Amino acid sequence: MIEIKPCTLEDIPTLVDVSCRTFAETFDNDNTPEDMELYLEKNFSATQLTKEFENKESQFVLAFIDGKCAAYMKINVGEAQTEKDYPNSLEIQRIYVLKEFKGKHVGTELIKYALDYGKKQNNLEYAWLGVWEHNHPAIGFYKKFGFTQFGSHVFVLGTDRQTDILMKRSF
16 A cells, blocks of 8 residues: 655654665666766755745655655645746646555656646646656656647756756646
């Protein structure tokens, strides 16, 4: 059984751990150790994640299987979104599943949570996200939920400028 719960301040150490582990599992093989270290230190420290957690327009969600943290997600609305050109939308900024839990439908439950959250907001028209252009499994996953490409933007990992495909779907 998958348990999904909003992150609390007491969950920050768990959030730091799952953020670093999932990002490294996903992107270590495609990036230099130096760029990975820079990115992880800047984006997934307890200080940085606490600052993001305290933003009232963001929400972190943790997913558990048999009491073990299996995945997490960050969603943003309003000014918390990483791109300012998409009013009336929900951004799924991060959704990552630990390798040992892939194939157990954790990502599906997190996407459903985000879409349900967005539908409950009166003023939101669609959900959007950015996904690395070379992450074909993730792109295929999002397509299964009706997300389609509508643009791209630059994502800087350490010192490496990469391209993210922007995808969206209506509520």
